[in-house]
Amino acid sequence: MLKVAYFPGCSLSSTAKEYDVATRLVCEDLEIELVDIPEWVCCGATTAHITSELTAAVLPAKSLIWAEKHNLPITSPCSACFSRLKMGQLNLKNNPALKKEVEEVTGETFEAKAEVLHLTRVLLEKYGLENIQAKVKKQLKGLKIASYYGCLMTRPPEVSENDRVENPMLMDKMVSALGAEPVKWAYKTECCGAAFSLTKTEIVRKLSADILKDAKACGADVIMVACPLCHSNLDARQPEISKLLKTNLDLPVLYFTQVLGLALGYEYMDLMLNKHFIDPKPLLKAKGIL
Amino acid sequence: MKYELQLKNIKEGFRKDVERLSKQKISNCYQCGKCSAGCPVAYAMDYPPSMAMRMIQLGMHDQLMSANTSWFCVSCETCTTRCPREIDIAKVMDTLKIMAQAGKYKMSDNEIPIFDWIFLKSIELTGKIYELGMIGAYNVLSLNPFKDVFPMGVKMILKGKISFIPHMIYNPFELIKNIRMFRKIKKKDRERIYEKNA
Numbered sequence: 001m002l003k004v005a006y007f008p009g010c011s012l013s014s015t016a017k018e019y020d021v022a023t024r025l026v027c028e029d030l031e032i033e034l035v036d037i038p039e040w041v042c043c044g045a046t047t048a049h050i051t052s053e054l055t056a057a058v059l060p061a062k063s064l065i066w067a068e069k070h071n072l073p074i075t076s077p078c079s080a081c082f083s084r085l086k087m088g089q090l091n092l093k094n095n096p097a098l099k100k101e102v103e104e105v106t107g108e109t110f111e112a113k114a115e116v117l118h119l120t121r122v123l124l125e126k127y128g129l130e131n132i133q134a135k136v137k138k139q140l141k142g143l144k145i146a147s148y149y150g151c152l153m154t155r156p157p158e159v160s161e162n163d164r165v166e167n168p169m170l171m172d173k174m175v176s177a178l179g180a181e182p183v184k185w186a187y188k189t190e191c192c193g194a195a196f197s198l199t200k201t202e203i204v205r206k207l208s209a210d211i212l213k214d215a216k217a218c219g220a221d222v223i224m225v226a227c228p229l230c231h232s233n234l235d236a237r238q239p240e241i242s243k244l245l246k247t248n249l250d251l252p253v254l255y256f257t258q259v260l261g262l263a264l265g266y267e268y269m270d271l272m273l274n275k276h277f278i279d280p281k282p283l284l285k286a287k288g289i290l
Numbered sequence: 291m292k293y294e295l296q297l298k299n300i301k302e303g304f305r306k307d308v309e310r311l312s313k314q315k316i317s318n319c320y321q322c323g324k325c326s327a328g329c330p331v332a333y334a335m336d337y338p339p340s341m342a343m344r345m346i347q348l349g350m351h352d353q354l355m356s357a358n359t360s361w362f363c364v365s366c367e368t369c370t371t372r373c374p375r376e377i378d379i380a381k382v383m384d385t386l387k388i389m390a391q392a393g394k395y396k397m398s399d400n401e402i403p404i405f406d407w408i409f410l411k412s413i414e415l416t417g418k419i420y421e422l423g424m425i426g427a428y429n430v431l432s433l434n435p436f437k438d439v440f441p442m443g444v445k446m447i448l449k450g451k452i453s454f455i456p457h458m459i460y461n462p463f464e465l466i467k468n469i470r471m472f473r474k475i476k477k478k479d480r481e482r483i484y485e486k487n488a
Contacts, residue, residue: 010419013457015446039464041417046365047409050387050402052479053311055410058471095313105474155367156378165371191330191366198428198438199401200362207330236442275449 004122005067005074005114006034009081009228010042015236016078016228018272022257023077023119025271029264030135032127037066037074043084046195054101060088061102065110073115075122077257079227080194083152086116086159118153118160120226120256124170129177137265139179142287145259146183146220147171148211150230151191165189171224171256178263185218187211194229208233209241212249221283223253231255235277252280262289291353301349307394308346311483312385318375319343325369325379335359339369339379346382351395360386361399392483404431414472416458417465423456 012020027034040063049056064085067074076082092099092112103109117126124132149168157165166189172182190211193204212234215223225231235253242249253276261271268290273280284290293299309316319340326338336357337345345354354360363383370380390397397403408427412419425443429435446452459465 014421014453015451017451039417039459039461041459041468042413042419044413045409045419047406050365050384051391051406051410052388052475054475054478054482058475059413101478105471105478151366151368155371157371191364191368193330193364195364198425199405201438203331203334203362203364236446239441275451277445
C-alpha cells in the first residue's frame with residue numbers, strides 16, 4: 001500500500017474544498033494512504049520568497065522535517081505548495097549555510113532528504129496509470145479535455161523533474177487512459193497570473209483570458225487543472241473574463257482528481273462539482289457521464 | 291533612457307549586492323533576450339527582464355529600483371527555465387523585491403508589499419492563511435474596500451468557498467512557537483541584508 005505525507009495547503013480548506021474532498025475520495029478508492037501532517041504551517045506561497053529568503057526556507061522546512069522523521073514521501077495537490085516544498089528542499093540540500101540557519105530557527109536537525117512529489121506524480125506515476133485504468137468503472141467517452149499544467153508544477157525542470165517542460169504530457173496520458181479525448185493546445189504551460197489574483201487583477205484577467213480563449217478555440221469541453229490558484233483564476237474569474245471578451249466562454253474547469261473520480265464512478269455531489277462557478281452538470285449530462 | 295557608458299559611471303556595489311543575495315552570476319548574461327521573449331508580463335513592465343539584467347550589470351540601481359519591473363514579475367519561472375546562461379532570473383527579481391522590502395531602496399509598488407505584509411502576518415499569527423481576513427484587510431489598506439466583493443466574493447461565500455472562521459493552528463503552544471520563530475527570522479534577515487560585501 002502506497003503511503004504518503006499529505007500537505008493540503010491553505011486553499012484546500014477554503015476556496016478549493018472540492019479538490020480536497022475529491023482527492024481524499026479518490027485516494028481512498030485506490031487505497032493510497034494520505035497521512036495528514038499535524039499542525040502544518042502555510043508554505044509561504046507567492047509571498048515568502050519575495051520578502052525573505054529565510055522565511056521561504058523555514059516555512060516548508062517544518063513539513064519537510066516531519067516527513068523526513070516519519071520516513072515518508074511528501075505530496076501536495078496544490079502546485080504552489082508543491083513548488084515551495086520542492087524548491088525549499090533543493091535550497092536546503094544545496095545551501096548548507098541556509099540549512100544551518102533553518103536548523104537554528106526551528107531547533108531541529110535534519111538531512112533534507114524527504115522526497116517531494118506533486119499529487120499528479122503520486123497518482124499517475126507512483127501508483128501507475130495501468131493500475132488506475134484497471135479500476136475505471138465509467139469511460140469518459142466523447143469528453144474533450146484540455147489539460148492545463150500552468151507554471152509551478154512544470155517549471156523549473158529541477159523542481160518538476162520533467163524534461164518535457166515546454167510540453168508536459170502526464171495529465172494528457174491520464175485523459176486518454178480514462179477514455180476521454182486529450183486536446184492539443186498551445187497554452188497548457190502558460191501562466192494564469194496566480195500571484196497577482198488580488199493585487200494586479202487586470203493582469204490576471206488578460207493572462208487567464210488568453211488561456212481560456214485558446215482552450216475554446218482548440219475545441220475543449222472542459223479544462224482540467226491540478227492547482228487551486230489556477231482554478232480560481234480560470235473558473236471564478238471566468239464570468240468577468242467572458243464579459244470582457246464579450247462572449248460566453250462557458251468552459252467548466254475541473255480538478256484532475258474530480259475527473260478521475262467521475263471515471264471511478266462517483267457522482268456529482270460526491271465530488272462537490274456543484275462548487276464550481278461554471279457548473280459542469282449540463283455538459284456532463286449531455287455527454288452521458290452523469 | 292539616456293545613459294553614458296563610462297567606467298566611472300558603473301556602480302559595482304549594486305551588482306555585487308544582488309549577486310551575493312541571489313547567488314546568481316549576473317555578469318554571465320549576454321543579452322540574448324530569451325527571458326523577455328517568454329515573459330508573460332513583459333508587456334506591462336517598464337523594462338523587460340533582459341534589460342533589467344543589463345541594468346544590474348551597469349549598476350543602474352536608481353532607474354531599476356524605481357521601475358515596476360521586479361514587482362510585475364509573477365514568478366512563473368519561464369525565464370529561469372529558458373536562460374541559456376543558467377541564471378535564475380526569477381530569483382534575481384525576488385532578490386530585488388527583498389532588497390526593497392528590507393528598506394534598502396524606495397518601494398516602487400504599493401499593492402504587492404501591502405499584500406505580502408498581510409499574508410505573512412496571517413501566517414505568523416495563525417500558521418495558515420485566513421482568506422476572509424486577508425482579503426478584507428487588503429481591500430481596506432489598499433483603499434479599495436469593495437474590490438471583488440460583488441459578484442465574485444458574495445458568490446464564493448454562498449458556495450461555502452470562503453469561511454468566516456479561520457482555520458489555523460489550534461494548539462496554543464505551537465502557535466506561540468510559530469510567533470517566536472518569525473521573530474527569530476526577522477532578526478536574522480536584518481543581519482543578512484545589511485551584511486557588507488567581503
